[in-house]
Amino acid sequence: MSQRLPRYSRLLLDMHIPDWDAAFLSEYDPRKVVEAYLASGADSVMVYCQSHVGLCYWPTVTGKPHAAMDGRDWLGESLAALREAGKEVYGYYSVIFNNAAYLTHAEWRIVPRPTMAGGAFHGKRYGHVCPNNPEYREFVQAQIDELFARYAFDGFFFDMTFWPGICECRACQQRFSAETGNRIPHIVDWNDATWCAFQRAREQWMVEFACFLTALVKRVSDIPVYHNFAVSLFNWTRGVSFDLARHNDFLGGDFYGDRDEQFLMGRLMLNLSRQRPIEYMTSRCVHITEHVNTKSSAQLQAQAFAALALSAAFRLIDAIEPAGTVSDDVYSMMRAIFERIRPYQPYLGGQPVEDVVVYISDQSKMSPAENGKHAHDPQLRFFPAPHLTAARAAVTRLREQRLAVGVITRRQLDGLARYKVIVLPEVTRMSSDEVDAFTRYVHGGGSLYVSGIGGTYTPDGGSADFLLCECMGLSRVGALAGDTVYLRPVDEELRELLRPQSFIAVNESVQEIAIRSPDVETLAFVSLPYAYPHEGAVDDRQWASIHSSPPSVHTQIPGITLHRYGRGNVIYAAVPLERSPHHSGRRSFQWLIDRLLEGRVSFRARTFDHVWLTVFHQPEQKRFIVHLLNYPSDLPAVPVRSVRIEFGHGLDCRFVSVRELPGNREIDFSSDASGRHTAIVDELNDYKMLSLAYD
Numbered sequence: 001m002s003q004r005l006p007r008y009s010r011l012l013l014d015m016h017i018p019d020w021d022a023a024f025l026s027e028y029d030p031r032k033v034v035e036a037y038l039a040s041g042a043d044s045v046m047v048y049c050q051s052h053v054g055l056c057y058w059p060t061v062t063g064k065p066h067a068a069m070d071g072r073d074w075l076g077e078s079l080a081a082l083r084e085a086g087k088e089v090y091g092y093y094s095v096i097f098n099n100a101a102y103l104t105h106a107e108w109r110i111v112p113r114p115t116m117a118g119g120a121f122h123g124k125r126y127g128h129v130c131p132n133n134p135e136y137r138e139f140v141q142a143q144i145d146e147l148f149a150r151y152a153f154d155g156f157f158f159d160m161t162f163w164p165g166i167c168e169c170r171a172c173q174q175r176f177s178a179e180t181g182n183r184i185p186h187i188v189d190w191n192d193a194t195w196c197a198f199q200r201a202r203e204q205w206m207v208e209f210a211c212f213l214t215a216l217v218k219r220v221s222d223i224p225v226y227h228n229f230a231v232s233l234f235n236w237t238r239g240v241s242f243d244l245a246r247h248n249d250f251l252g253g254d255f256y257g258d259r260d261e262q263f264l265m266g267r268l269m270l271n272l273s274r275q276r277p278i279e280y281m282t283s284r285c286v287h288i289t290e291h292v293n294t295k296s297s298a299q300l301q302a303q304a305f306a307a308l309a310l311s312a313a314f315r316l317i318d319a320i321e322p323a324g325t326v327s328d329d330v331y332s333m334m335r336a337i338f339e340r341i342r343p344y345q346p347y348l349g350g351q352p353v354e355d356v357v358v359y360i361s362d363q364s365k366m367s368p369a370e371n372g373k374h375a376h377d378p379q380l381r382f383f384p385a386p387h388l389t390a391a392r393a394a395v396t397r398l399r400e401q402r403l404a405v406g407v408i409t410r411r412q413l414d415g416l417a418r419y420k421v422i423v424l425p426e427v428t429r430m431s432s433d434e435v436d437a438f439t440r441y442v443h444g445g446g447s448l449y450v451s452g453i454g455g456t457y458t459p460d461g462g463s464a465d466f467l468l469c470e471c472m473g474l475s476r477v478g479a480l481a482g483d484t485v486y487l488r489p490v491d492e493e494l495r496e497l498l499r500p501q502s503f504i505a506v507n508e509s510v511q512e513i514a515i516r517s518p519d520v521e522t523l524a525f526v527s528l529p530y531a532y533p534h535e536g537a538v539d540d541r542q543w544a545s546i547h548s549s550p551p552s553v554h555t556q557i558p559g560i561t562l563h564r565y566g567r568g569n570v571i572y573a574a575v576p577l578e579r580s581p582h583h584s585g586r587r588s589f590q591w592l593i594d595r596l597l598e599g600r601v602s603f604r605a606r607t608f609d610h611v612w613l614t615v616f617h618q619p620e621q622k623r624f625i626v627h628l629l630n631y632p633s634d635l636p637a638v639p640v641r642s643v644r645i646e647f648g649h650g651l652d653c654r655f656v657s658v659r660e661l662p663g664n665r666e667i668d669f670s671s672d673a674s675g676r677h678t679a680i681v682d683e684l685n686d687y688k689m690l691s692l693a694y695d
């Protein structure tokens with residue numbers, strides 16, 4: 001690998017265009033499109049070798065060339081023009097989503113046909129073939145061999161390395177039977193070992209397919225290879241386990257969600273990727289299903305700055321017109337966005353600084369509420385997994401606290417001691433190595449937050465008690481009936497914080513727990529409505545107020561507990577407060593995290609909740625790079641004044657300067673006796689990068 005700086009400003013032109021109409025791509029000219037790429041100022045471009053349609057953009061003999069090429073070699077011409085301009089070039093190749101293969105090889109198809117229901121996609125347009133089909137694999141191998149015999153790339157991207165549906169084709173049936181001796185089950189049941197084994201098999205098959213694809217490239221060309229990681233936090237149906245990351249040189253994916261998603265996925269990929277930078281791809285249109293509606297410049301610019309704040313490469317996606325043209329205006333807009341981020345790129349990189357981390361489990365992308373549903377129930381495609389909704393909310397809440405926040409996975413299980421607080425947001429399924437690692441972490445002095453149904457399932461079925469019962473100091477009784485329950489804080493500080501409220505109102509399922517250790521302190525008890533669990537009706541007397549159900553019965557059932565275990569602490573919340581839609585629940589979660597942190601904060605920004613703080617350590621340069629991003633939900637951002645940055649606690653280094661980058665304008669900082677420093681950034685317009693140097 002060369003030592004040159006990574007290329008952070010990247011581009012991709014989607015070309016999923018069929019060829020049944022002679023007008024399609026009839027005006028496409030690779031040289032002209034490359035001119036647009038160059039006008040954008042991008043320094044890395046991904047070019048289509050083939051698309052979801054299954055048509056190839058080189059004169060292939062192994063597959064089907066796009067008819068509009070008419071003997072030309074568009075891929076070769078694009079590559080030559082981009083190379084001439086000194087650009088880095090990645091190749092794009094779609095797997096599993098291949099209409100041409102679907103139409104010509106009925107026996108390769110995923111069976112039954114995935115409905116793709118629930119999203120904005122026109123699901124009926126896509127043809128899916130099964131990665132377990134040996135002939136399809138031979139076809140892909142022949143295509144990749146042919147490609148690399150003809151062309152050289154700087155990197156390669158496989159799109160759609162995930163399951164669009166649950167496949168029961170002959171190849172899948174035979175493989176599952178050979179591996180487990182069982183038939184593919186039809187009822188989702190996370191208590192059933194066979195169902196769990198089937199899901200595990202689906203995930204491992206996809207990992208093995210990614211391994212196969214990566215190896216196809218690696219055996220002929222030592223270039224970075226990656227697979228689209230965008231659906232890695234979709235639910236279990238996509239079958240993407242984090243093991244798949246091992247077959248990516250770095251992680252990246254195309255994202256169409258909001259700022260919370262960008263922060264979450266960035267933090268996840270930073271710690272899961274084998275190499276950095278990671279890559280954040282997004283379309284210039286508001287969604288992949290839109291061709292015209294374009295994001296505002298402010299929106300795209302905020303996403304580009306957010307990529308900087310995550311030390312990520314930023315790849316903008318445009319989509320070609322069916323005739324084969326692109327809009328010069330779009331590439332001018334892209335140029336303006338790339339120009340704003342370029343001055344900061346030389347300072348990117350380093351180790352992410354993370355005081356508080358959220359643990360995300362790829363085994364917990366499921367829901368106990370799915371038990372009993374048919375495996376092909378179209379509802380399952382977007383069925384919410386409690387762990388994922390809680391994890392996403394927890395990361396957002398912590399980001400809003402402007403702490404140094406991270407996301408970890410089982411890849412970090414051996415090094416948990418470095419984190420000050422670990423959040424387990426309804427981590428529903430836990431394996432024994434996770435239970436051991438978290439228990440050891442707390443015993444050795446770590447601080448853990450656990451919520452809801454965390455640790456109530458193993459990877460093979462249900463568990464009678466919390467798997468972390470020992471370090472939580474609690475036993476699980478069951479779930480309280482109904483979904484109107486109150487938590488009644490007894491801790492004075494929390495009571496003060498919530499004033500004028502005396503309760504935290506909860507509108508979802510709450511776990512009933514029993515204390516099993518004398519070292520458990522109850523921070524909040526459960527209160528219930530009048531005549532609980534009755535809902536009340538016009539002809540009964542089982543209610544106290546006609547519109548609402550005020551707290552009435554004040555039980556001694558613990559709702560939030562603190563267990564001192566070994567040298568550490570565990571807070572358990574019987575309902576995931578991090579997911580609360582209300583200020584009181586969210587604020588309570590943040591307070592609990594602050595309580596666990598006990599002031600051990602290496603970096604914190606005091607300003608509005610919508611300002612991002614991220615920090616990377618660059619020990620070779622003896623500095624920390626601090627990113628501040630002004631990213632409200634409504635753009636453009638109004639400038640924020642007097643952003644106070646507190647830093648230094650526990651870092652064991654003598655800070656000598658705080659400077660704005662680029663330009664090195666110095667900012668004063670003050671220090672107190674405890675080793676905590678404070679710097680004030682007078683004005684934050686949209687984004688600011690600081691260098692905190694030490695000697």
Ligand SMILES: [Zn+2]
Binds near residue numbers: 109132167169172
């Ligand atoms: Zn199959």
